[in-house]
Amino acid sequence: MSESSSQKKDQATMQRLSRCTGFPVxxxxxxxxxxxxxxxxxxxSSEQALDGxxxxxxxxxxxxxx
Amino acid sequence: xxxxxxxLSTAPVSTxxxxxxxxxxxxxxxxxxxxxxxxxxxxxxxCSLSLKDRSHPLALIxxxxxxxxxxxxINMCESDRPxxxxxxYRLDMFTPKAFVSHAxxxxxxxxxxxxxxxxIKDKTLLTKELAPLFRGREDDLRTNFATLTSVLDGRGxxxxxxxxxxxxxxxxFVFNWLGATTPIPAxxxxxxxxxxxxxxRYEIVGEAPSEESLIDFLLxxxxxxxxxxxxxxxxxxxxxxxxxxxxxxxxxxxxxxSTAVAQELARYGELIAYGRVEVQHYDGPEGPELVVCSxxxxxxxxxxLRTLAQGxxxxxxxxxxxAGDLETIRHVAFxxxxxxxxxxxxxxxxxxxxxxSKDTNEQLHISRPTARxxxxxxxxxxxxxxxxxxxxxxHVATLAESWSWLxxxxxxxxxxxxxxxxxxxxxxxx
Numbered sequence: 001m002s003e004s005s006s007q008k009k010d011q012a013t014m015q016r017l018s019r020c021t022g023f024p025v026x027x028x029x030x031x032x033x034x035x036x037x038x039x040x041x042x043x044x045s046s047e048q049a050l051d052g053x054x055x056x057x058x059x060x061x062x063x064x065x066x
Numbered sequence: 067x068x069x070x071x072x073x074l075s076t077a078p079v080s081t082x083x084x085x086x087x088x089x090x091x092x093x094x095x096x097x098x099x100x101x102x103x104x105x106x107x108x109x110x111x112x113c114s115l116s117l118k119d120r121s122h123p124l125a126l127i128x129x130x131x132x133x134x135x136x137x138x139x140i141n142m143c144e145s146d147r148p149x150x151x152x153x154x155y156r157l158d159m160f161t162p163k164a165f166v167s168h169a170x171x172x173x174x175x176x177x178x179x180x181x182x183x184x185x186i187k188d189k190t191l192l193t194k195e196l197a198p199l200f201r202g203r204e205d206d207l208r209t210n211f212a213t214l215t216s217v218l219d220g221r222g223x224x225x226x227x228x229x230x231x232x233x234x235x236x237x238x239f240v241f242n243w244l245g246a247t248t249p250i251p252a253x254x255x256x257x258x259x260x261x262x263x264x265x266x267r268y269e270i271v272g273e274a275p276s277e278e279s280l281i282d283f284l285l286x287x288x289x290x291x292x293x294x295x296x297x298x299x300x301x302x303x304x305x306x307x308x309x310x311x312x313x314x315x316x317x318x319x320x321x322x323x324s325t326a327v328a329q330e331l332a333r334y335g336e337l338i339a340y341g342r343v344e345v346q347h348y349d350g351p352e353g354p355e356l357v358v359c360s361x362x363x364x365x366x367x368x369x370x371l372r373t374l375a376q377g378x379x380x381x382x383x384x385x386x387x388x389a390g391d392l393e394t395i396r397h398v399a400f401x402x403x404x405x406x407x408x409x410x411x412x413x414x415x416x417x418x419x420x421x422x423s424k425d426t427n428e429q430l431h432i433s434r435p436t437a438r439x440x441x442x443x444x445x446x447x448x449x450x451x452x453x454x455x456x457x458x459x460x461h462v463a464t465l466a467e468s469w470s471w472l473x474x475x476x477x478x479x480x481x482x483x484x485x486x487x488x489x490x491x492x493x494x495x496x
Contacts, residue, residue: 016474020415022400022408024393030099036273 085306086381089299096292100271101135104128106381107268107374107394108139109303111242112153112190114377116311117318122220122366124373125243125265127196129250129401134272136246140194141293142300143244150301153308155189155241157182159198162213166234168227177230183223186241188313196247200254207254211261218243218264255404259344263362266338266370269401269408303381311380321376322386330392331375333471334399335368337449341403341411345446354439358446371395410444411472414463419473422460437461 014025021028031037093102111126130136145151164182172180199210217223217239224234250267258265323331343361347354378391400408413429414421421429426437441463445452449472450463465472 017416018393018396019472019474021412022397024103024397027100027103027397031271034273036271 085299085302086383089296089303092296092299096296097135097138098272101138103394103397104135104268104270105139105142105300107378107398108143108244109300110374110377110381110394111244112143112304112377113307113311113380114373115153115188115190115242115313116308116316116380117321117373117376118314118316119318120220120240120314120373121238122264122369122373123218123241123243124370124377125218125245126268126374126398127265128244128246128268128270130246130248130270130272132248134270136248136270136272137194140192140244140246142297143190143192144297146294146297146301150304153189153304153313154192155186156192158193159195160193162199162210162217165213165217166223166225168225168230168233170227170229174230174233177233181235183217183235183239187239188241190242190244193243193245196245200247200250204253204257207257208261211258215262215264249405252404252406255342256344256346259342259359259362263342264366265402266367266374266398267401268398307380316380318372318376320385321379323372323375324386327375327387327392331371331395332364332368334395335364335371337399337469337472338367338371338402339364340447341407341449343447345443354442356442356446358448361447371398374398406440407444407447407449410440410463411449414444414450414465415472419465419470421463423455423462424460426463 011025014028017023017028018025023031028037089105090102093105107126108128111124114120114124128136128139143154144156145154160182164180166183167177167180169177169180178184200207213223213225220238220240222235222237222239224232224236226232339361344359346357346359348357349355375387375391375395378394379385379387382391400412403411409430410421410426413426417425417429421441423434423437423441426432426441427434430437430440432440438461441450441452441461444450445463449466449469451466453462453464455461
């Protein structure tokens, strides 16, 4: 996958997640980079917080299936 | 005769760079993008004072755990020079009785000097600690929110007491309000819903700092220098904005709202109205029972969202509301739901519109009975439908058909995603 294609897909994923959670895209990107994404969305404790990007990948997989 | 605010609007301080870009750069050097987005929402509330004929005060409350930056917006929006004094009014703590005073130890002709309501007309009230307002005995909460509901209708406030008789203000008394509080208890949500909720909320998540970041903070942070620089940048933005658009100078139609944007605003207005409806909990003979009351009419909240959206457009220097502005509106809509419903709705949506109590238990890290209780509460609002499982079968919450627009479109060419140019990083003018 080319870099621009990857960036486009990443942006689309973020937009989807923004609609599902209400958080602005830039805020979600910030959460993801700092590993806060699941915590921010579901308020899990920090010990239980997963890799923020895992959720993005999961959503990306759904996108691929579509 | 021009208003006091119009007279004081003068040329911008900085002419070499775009003040908004300067502000964004300064804030991102020291704070997170989450706080920058929150700050821009707060400044937009102040900028919306430029709109004529505002009928309702726009009150936006930043809500988050202690020490995560919820007071940041309030501190940054404070005036740092005489030329911006007329746009904001700082009050760190207050009781709603201060809007129209009935102090028994003050003569009646002196009361006008201490009443808060006339002092904040056409300004933005800044209150960085509202937690005492949202907590306390139920009787006190009811008294406070009854007064707030009246004042936030924008038509003044008149009250009576044994010591001072009937006094107050009638007519158009519209102001805006930025406040901050720790998470609002469910009991307070319920009382606000009963009396008429007039507040919009903005959730701030923040993060618990790591040891490494605390050490870095200790060694390098100079709060007065950094905060002063950011506050100066906010004041530059406000001066620039009000020089171009003095208070009460713009017809609302001068900030365009397309049909597609209006549809989104209407939907988020409905989400707030239905999502924060009062749900009463009873212990019935066969277990807990929920009774849902009538939701508020969405018109008032829709007007508030429109004012905020137009304030966001004005802050950008735009003449129309765009998709980037709608992202903030969407966050305010989700944030304005009681926290349990907000979390459950997010869990349902990120799971594609359907969630079992087992999934809820695992994703939200809560017990299964609590998960079922949260599912029942959200189902009572009508946003999801609940199918109760028998025996070991889990409950299933499914997004109701009339709320299916909450799910992201699977069609990349759908009007909702493409016509408004959904691109949060660099929102294009529509």
